[in-house]
Amino acid sequence: MSNVKYILGHFEDPDDLMHGIEKLQENNVGIYDVYTPMPIHGIEEKLGYKRSRLPIAAFCFGLTGTITAFSMIYYMLVYDWPMNIGGKPAFAMPNFVPITFELTVLFAAYGMMFTFFYANHFFPGRAPRVMDLRATDDRFIIAVDAKANPYPDKIENLLKDAGAVEVKHNERKYVSYE
Structure with missing residues (x-):
């Protein structure tokens, strides 16, 4: 488990994703980021993001x-x-x-x-930072930092209880398109 950097919870429905965010926050689990193929209204407030400058x-x-x-x-x-x-x-x-x-x-x-x-670090020639390629297609993904949260089994159970279709352990920081 020492090589695992992120625990990714895959959801097929945005409502399940919002429920997963609520469950993780109720149990004081820090969320690294959320990746969605389309905008979800209200997710910024739920994650605590500040208004853009x-x-x-x-x-x-x-x-x-x-x-x-x-x-x-x-x-x-x-x-x-x-x-x-x-x-x-x-x-x-x-x-x-x-x-x-x-x-x-x-x-x-x-x-x-x-x-x-x-x-956003969009420089020419830079590879895009994507946790999972399905995040841009049809999946809603919650990424939890495995190093900051010491109980991976608890996180995995919380994600599955919230309706996650799949829970993966990502060993690399980002996936490239190659």
Whole structure:
């Protein structure tokens, strides 16, 4: 049992999965992660995940795009190449709303994308981290860290009582697609 890193409980139904999470939490068993082939509403609150900070990052990137747009427009039309066109002011704000909006959206979108990739370790050439290949197909999987929980038989019985179809002991951290 010393090589086992994770105990995986396979479920066929999302309701059984939620019941399994409840059973494990009632018995103070720490859950490493849950893998599902589709989103399950309410699972984040049940597992105790905090709300994502991605919207804050999006706002910061959008603000950076707005400041960049105004800075570029001011530099180009007031400082670098001032022109008097029909007596209008060099830095007339309503004229620059479309450009400012476009740069705000561009910076926010690319910034969120790069932040998401960085936070989730989605780098080019990196193999995906998957506990079991069926987790992306048709199975709902609860992964329990075997090193942090000293009673594997108890965990296995709890998972089976909750409706697990199969309980596996994963010796490797991740399965590759090769």
